Amino acid sequence: MSLAIELKSITKRFGSFVANEDVNLSVERGKIHAIIGENGAGKTTLMNVLFGLLQPDEGEIWIDGEKKVLPNPAAAIAAGIGMVHQHFKLVPSLTVAENVFLGMEIRKGGLIDHAAQIKRTAELSKQFGLQVDPTERVGLLSVGIEQRIEILKVLARGARIIILDEPTAVLTPQESRELFQTLRGFVAQGMTVIFISHHLEEVMEVSDNVSVLRLGKNVASRPTAELTKSDLVQLMVGRLVSFDRLPRVASAGKTVLEVDDLWARDDRRLPALRGVSFGVRAGEIVGIAGVAGNGQTELAEVLSGLRPSSHGSIKLNGRTITGASAREIRAAGVGHVPGDRLVRGVDRNASISMNLLMGRQDQSPWSTHGIINRSYLLEQTKALIQRFDIRTRGPESPAKSLSGGNIQKIVLAREFTGSADCLLIDQPTRGVDIGAQESIHGEIMRQREAGKAILLISVQLDELIRLADRILVMFGGTIMGEISGDRVDEEEIGMLMAGVVPEPHSNTVGAA
Structure with missing residues (x-):
């Protein structure tokens, strides 16, 4: 050898x-x-x-x-x-x-x-x-x-x-x-x-x-x-880990997020979203499947206020938020886990505690009259480090000193512990290890059980099958079809991801 x-x-x-x-x-x-x-x-x-x-x-x-x-x-x-x-x-x-x-x-x-x-x-x-x-x-x-x-x-x-x-x-x-x-x-x-x-x-x-x-x-x-x-x-x-579909009870309530006939362009000014329509109810996980580059990134950016739409409407709890800024959308009740954690998820040079504070630095009890409550911040940071198993030397360690998976946990800890009614989660376990994936999936299910409306975008089909109540498949900026999470056929999803509509006898409900 x-x-x-x-x-x-x-x-x-x-x-x-x-x-x-x-x-x-x-x-x-x-x-x-x-x-x-x-x-x-x-x-x-x-x-x-x-x-x-x-x-x-x-x-x-x-x-x-x-x-x-x-x-x-x-x-x-x-x-x-x-x-x-x-x-x-x-x-x-x-x-x-x-x-x-x-x-x-x-x-x-x-x-x-x-x-x-x-x-x-x-x-x-x-x-x-x-x-x-x-x-x-x-x-x-x-x-x-x-x-x-x-x-x-x-x-x-x-x-x-x-x-x-x-x-x-x-x-x-x-x-x-x-x-x-x-x-x-x-x-x-x-x-x-x-x-x-x-x-x-x-x-x-x-x-x-x-x-x-x-x-x-x-x-x-x-x-x-x-x-x-x-x-x-x-x-x-050091233990067995299961990745079977997670058990759940029917809990979907009122429609929280409504997207109707949404159009948007990509960075080259070409159409990236073409008439996308769907809804997400309280206590429901709606998954978005598709080969990367078929509009998922632009959809997440439009819904989070990071990209303008060219046509259509977005409503949150019946209130129109179309064209609102990222700050306004966040204040309205949308939590966002971005697909690129380093560019839009964290400040790499800031500490873990400062990254967990972002977005609520002007909220009580995190701050009073614009002055950060340091003792409360430290207490909450320690608790979230433990809950999300963030491997770090301490709350004041800079984010850049952590592995990519632990940086992801910082973003999830911040977004999952806010007051949002709707969670927009883009690639939650990208670069995350097997044990942490199981833990993150459990946290997502707890958010569902708490009544949050969750839009889950993932290129990992097994992740969507494990978590989603419904799966929408995107191709070429459109939604090709909808499949119940309880009756997923991977071959059928694969056909939809390739832009092919299966025969009518399948589980596909039809274009949304």
Whole structure:
């Protein structure tokens, strides 16, 4: 067995907090090695140590049989390691080729040789099956294409070992399948892939070996073929986790949210919503299914006041809120968990307590006459950290010090404990571990039982099947059909997601 990577007794501390403790990890050359674990288990920290972004307090790094000291990412890149981070680092105003060669531009006569960069990007694209147009502006491209560009960036720097941190968190199912084909192509050419993921189905499908981190320690490293999904869950969280459809009692009351003939345009001024109509009642979860890019993002933005509609109406408890600002809609009683937690969910530089305060800083008992009640804020922050299991060193830790899943928990804790009558929840478990997913699903059901009207947007079909009372399927900015959550047929939903209306004998109620 030839090893590409050996991490020996790696320990990384942040003050008194131990993120990685005596971790040993061996990664075979020419294999896909998955690393899984709960949020805060130390996965990303360990990979940041391998990539030179962090220095280990103890332990050694061996690459291709040689002991290495990696004081920075440049040293890791020189050693043949590339890392594609969970949150992309591209410049939207630049072209694909300009982003690929940013910081290592090809020059001719002292000037950037754009033609050479375009040619080399096209060559890499063809060699590794990552189809892109080198001349396109990145700001006009889908998230799936952006990820291909990030991978091309590390390939252009000569990477033989590629680290992918939650690579499918923002991808559609089709884009994920394309990524897996690309990864298999990499290992067929002798490269090595380290793959961090929370999606166990993907781990089972694409990886050769898997390591499980729990509370900063490597508790298991085995060939994936020797493990079941249940084995992985138990190794991760130390207990059984069920993802069957959650039991419920009929509790739908009056209509809280009414959407009628709603139209809106996307950032390119093209129609993104085309006559969308539906209602959500108190004590009901209505799910929105569909392949990403079919209007779900624009729907969430319009309903939350972040994008104007071009036609149609929105009512909350019978009151028209069409065209209202985000602040006005929030004050009217809409809580919003945005799909992009870093851009619209939190202030990364602010503390956990300040992020939990946002939106109620002028409300009693959080503040009095504009002065924040610090003792109450601290008390509530501690309680919410415990209730939502936010893995942190304390209430004053900055949000940016947390893993993506724990940042998501901050957003959920704030929005789920407000006074909203309607909750707009967009991708609630994106980048969240298995154990936390179960907890978040339980919180969503508690909101339902409390009589909240819930609109749940998710690209994870199993999540919608588990939670929703009704599922609306979007395609091309329209609602193709409605399916009862108790009679879900995945094949039928798949047809609707592809824009095909099933035969009349199915469970589809019809276009809303």
